[in-house]
Amino acid sequence: MIWQQRVTTALQQRRQQHLWRQCAQLDSAQGALVERDGKRVINFCANDYLGLASFGGAALARAAQQWQLGSGASHLVCGHSRAHAELEHALAMHTGYPRAVLFSTGYMANLGVISALAQRGDHIWQDKLNHASLLDGAQLSRGRLHRYRHDDCEHLQQLLADHNDAGAHLIVSDSIFSMDGDCADVPRLANIAQQHDALLMIDDAHGFGTLGVHGEGAKIAFNLSSSELPVYVGTLGKALGGFGAFVACDDAMADYLVQFARSYIYTTALPPALADAMLSQLARLQQGDLQTQLNANIALFQRLAAGAELPLMPSQSAIQPLTVGDSERALWLSQQLLQQGFWVSAIRPPTVPAGSARLRITLSAAHQPEQISALVESLCTLLEAQP
Numbered sequence: 001m002i003w004q005q006r007v008t009t010a011l012q013q014r015r016q017q018h019l020w021r022q023c024a025q026l027d028s029a030q031g032a033l034v035e036r037d038g039k040r041v042i043n044f045c046a047n048d049y050l051g052l053a054s055f056g057g058a059a060l061a062r063a064a065q066q067w068q069l070g071s072g073a074s075h076l077v078c079g080h081s082r083a084h085a086e087l088e089h090a091l092a093m094h095t096g097y098p099r100a101v102l103f104s105t106g107y108m109a110n111l112g113v114i115s116a117l118a119q120r121g122d123h124i125w126q127d128k129l130n131h132a133s134l135l136d137g138a139q140l141s142r143g144r145l146h147r148y149r150h151d152d153c154e155h156l157q158q159l160l161a162d163h164n165d166a167g168a169h170l171i172v173s174d175s176i177f178s179m180d181g182d183c184a185d186v187p188r189l190a191n192i193a194q195q196h197d198a199l200l201m202i203d204d205a206h207g208f209g210t211l212g213v214h215g216e217g218a219k220i221a222f223n224l225s226s227s228e229l230p231v232y233v234g235t236l237g238k239a240l241g242g243f244g245a246f247v248a249c250d251d252a253m254a255d256y257l258v259q260f261a262r263s264y265i266y267t268t269a270l271p272p273a274l275a276d277a278m279l280s281q282l283a284r285l286q287q288g289d290l291q292t293q294l295n296a297n298i299a300l301f302q303r304l305a306a307g308a309e310l311p312l313m314p315s316q317s318a319i320q321p322l323t324v325g326d327s328e329r330a331l332w333l334s335q336q337l338l339q340q341g342f343w344v345s346a347i348r349p350p351t352v353p354a355g356s357a358r359l360r361i362t363l364s365a366a367h368q369p370e371q372i373s374a375l376v377e378s379l380c381t382l383l384e385a386q387p
Contacts (some may be wrong), residue, residue: 018328019348029054030241032366036343042371044361045345049210049318050290051366052241056281063276071269075102076258079269083276090282091246095208095217095234097226099254102275104267106205106235106245107133111140112261113201113231113247114172118143121167125156125198127184129177134203143170150177153188160196169198175218176206179352179360181315183207186218190228201231209239210318214288219248226250240281244270293365294318297372301363304376310383313358321347322359322379330357333382340378 014020028035030053034043046053063083071079084102092100103109114137118124122143126134128150138145146163148156160169171193173184186202193200204211204218211221219229231253236244247257257264284290298318305312305320313321324330327348334346337359348357359379363372 018331019350024343029057032364032368032371034343036338039341041338041341041343042367042375043343044363044367044375045343046362046364047206047238048241048366049206049239049294049362049364050215050241050285051364052239052281052284052290054366055241055284056277059280060273060277063273067272067276069271069273071272073269074265074267075269076265081269081272081275083272083279084269087275087278087282088246090279091234092248094214094282094286095232095248096220097232097248098250100246100248101254101257101261101264102270103245103247103261103264104270105243106203106233106237107136108263108267109233109235109245109247110134110203111137112263113233113257114138114143114170115140115262116257116260117141117199117201117231118170119168123163123167123169125159125169125171127151127173127177129180130172130174131178131203131205134172134174138172143167150180151182151184153185153192156189157192160192160198169193169196170201171198172201173203174206175202175204175211176317176319178206178319179321179347179358180313181317181319181321182313183317186222186229187224190222190224194228199231200229201233202229203233205233205235205238205245206317206319208234209285210291210294213291215239215285215291236278236281240278240285242278242281243274244278290365294363297363297365297367297369300369301361301372301376304373305379308376308380310376310379318363320361320363322361324357324359325355327357330359333359336382336385337375337378342375342378344375 024036073079088100088102110133118141120142124138124143124145126147128147176183202218208217209215211217232248234246236242311323330346337344345360347360
């Protein structure tokens with residue numbers, strides 16, 4: 001009875017607070033233009049920043065003919081194929097590290113790395129707005145989690161100075177923050193880590209593929225060495241348009257994760273055909289033209305939004321959040337945009353702090369200028385209206 005009451009009460013509260021979330025059904029391939037619930041809409045909420053989610057089907061089909069469907073087991077049993085090994089090598093080379101270790105998802109990579117590294121008596125320092133997977137990784141570890149104010153390196157310095165007791169220190173941050181779109185001061189974090197003999201881990205989920213001329217990610221974009229940024233996490237399901245994740249690092253760290261990261265050891269490996277197909281995705285990303293087009297679309301949206309005086313949060317990335325504040329109004333704006341043919345997600349608590357509901361507008365290299373202009377025009381009209 002207590003469980004039924006708990007579940008019922010929690011669901012009722014979500015609905016009453018305008019925080020109810022549910023899946024929308026796609027009836028087409030992912031892309032800038034999709035079919036949702038039987039209606040064609042322009043998609044401004046995907047993380048498919050380079051439009052590659054609809055690119056790799058032919059490569060996947062060819063790979064499936066060779067590798068068929070499943071990997072059969074975890075990497076350490078019999079699931080690690082030549083396709084996995086080649087993808088790991090290619091990702092390491094692209095991001096500028098000696099090694100890379102594949103994980104099934106970015107969430108599992110973050111859980112596995114942090115819980116494997118941090119031990120009892122250690123300190124884990126995380127940005128207040130870090131992704132849930134980073135925070136959950138700290139909670140699963142035996143280390144003590146500390147959270148510093150968002151993008152406030154001075155606060156981090158102060159906290160570190162106040163904790164000079166025994167134990168190792170791990171500093172963890174997103175590069176580009178998924179709901180705000182702003183970028184951490186990664187070089188400054190690297191400097192602080194070296195000052196305090198701490199290990200720096202950066203989750204570059206939204207930066208891999210978009211930061212750097214050819215999408216090399218935060219390390220190369222900020223001209224850092226692998227010793228300055230020793231633990232680098234990237235995902236394959238956003239800018240690369242596929243599925244999976246990886247941790248790039250030196251040889252010793254890679255060996256350590258293979259031995260101790262439970263989310264790597266105790267789960268079935270990615271399908272080898274998918275790993276094979278991701279090599280083609282990486283080769284397409286490396287041409288660099290998609291990053292150029294994405295940056296042009298970001299600049300166009302920002303220019304039009306500034307002219308229309310839209311209340312955007314400060315961001316130079318493909319994530320362009322529009323401040324709303326009230327959850328009910330954010331949901332209303334999202335629904336109105338959908339009726340006009342634009343799919344823009346309303347982001348509400350607990351994903352973001354209370355009172356900071358927003359529309360999370362994401363741009364892609366696949367968007368056309370006229371689609372971006374039409375979105376801005378609709379936003380201007382709707383923001384003047386009252387729900």
